[in-house]
Amino acid sequence: GAVVSQHPSWVICKSGTSVKIECRSLDFQATTMFWYRQFPKQSLMLMATSNEGSKATYEQGVEKDKFLINHASLTLSTLTVTSAHPEDSSFYICSASPGEAGIQYFGAGTRLSVL
Amino acid sequence: GQNIDQPTEMTATEGAIVQINCTYQTSGFNGLFWYQQHAGEAPTFLSYNVLDGLEEKGRFSSFLSRSKGYSYLLLKELQMKDSASYLCAASDSNYQLIWGAGTKLIIKP
Numbered sequence: 001g002a003v004v005s006q007h008p009s010w011v012i013c014k015s016g017t018s019v020k021i022e023c024r025s026l027d028f029q030a031t032t033m034f035w036y037r038q039f040p041k042q043s044l045m046l047m048a049t050s051n052e053g054s055k056a057t058y059e060q061g062v063e064k065d066k067f068l069i070n071h072a073s074l075t076l077s078t079l080t081v082t083s084a085h086p087e088d089s090s091f092y093i094c095s096a097s098p099g100e101a102g103i104q105y106f107g108a109g110t111r112l113s114v115l
Numbered sequence: 116g117q118n119i120d121q122p123t124e125m126t127a128t129e130g131a132i133v134q135i136n137c138t139y140q141t142s143g144f145n146g147l148f149w150y151q152q153h154a155g156e157a158p159t160f161l162s163y164n165v166l167d168g169l170e171e172k173g174r175f176s177s178f179l180s181r182s183k184g185y186s187y188l189l190l191k192e193l194q195m196k197d198s199a200s201y202l203c204a205a206s207d208s209n210y211q212l213i214w215g216a217g218t219k220l221i222i223k224p
Contacts, residue, residue: 002160043216044158044202093157102145102210106157 003027004096006107013084014115021079021110023094029074030096034104035067038091050077084114117141119215121203126221127193135188135201135218143208147179147186150202152217158202161188190220198222 003026013019023033035047035056048069050056056069066088068080077096081088091111095104118140127133139147146165150158164170164179164186176189188201200217207213 006157044214046212046214049211091155102206102212103148103160103163104212105160106150109157 002098002103002105004094004105004107006094006110008110009108010111010113012113012115015085016083019081019084019112021081021092021094021112023077023079023096023107025075025096025098025105028096028098030077031074031099032097033071033077034095034097035069035077035079036093036095038093038109040091044093047079081112084112086114088112089114117205117207117213119203119205119213121201121215121218123216124219124221126223127190129193129195129222129224131193132189132191133193133220135190135203135220137186137188137203137215139184139186139203139205139213139215141205141207141213144181145206145208145210147177148204148206148212149175149177149186149188150204151199152202153199161201193222195222195224 005024007022033050036044038044047062048056048058050069050071052071052074058064071077093109094107097104121137149161152158162177169178174191179186200219202217203215204212
């Protein structure tokens, strides 16, 4: 149980385009979903927290107009990187929590390369 | 402020035992998590402690002392596939996870 699916796993795009990443909890309802970014050999950096049906809470320094988060249902959250630039190239990981003790289950991650 | 400390890197021998320590300071406390992350992959959940004591799960055990703000992850009978980063994270009063930078564990034959 507790499977989180993240798609796509890898994307290459041109500078200026937008990229949408999907995160789905397959066998549980996620009261909260989280979006992280991780640069090589660095720790996880929380970007935003989203609860179903409400606006996401962004961490300091994360541009909400650039990283659009939609949490339309208890099993789906999306992150859209708008007008992506090479400095946005990173490993983006989502996680979902069923609410029990705050345990987070992670998707497989999306490796974004912006040319 | 909120802070998690864990060693940057550790080396151990296949078949041996290794203990990865973690100390934490958080505003409120709702539990301590350990995750395993292989290079290039997302983290996977290993354990959760909220009460003092040792939780054993196969070759992996996790210990918590709330009064000392301290936890450790104990890995027994090390296998080469255990080479990974091990992330310690503490849940604060808002159930937000405060992440450590991770301990890279290198297993040698």
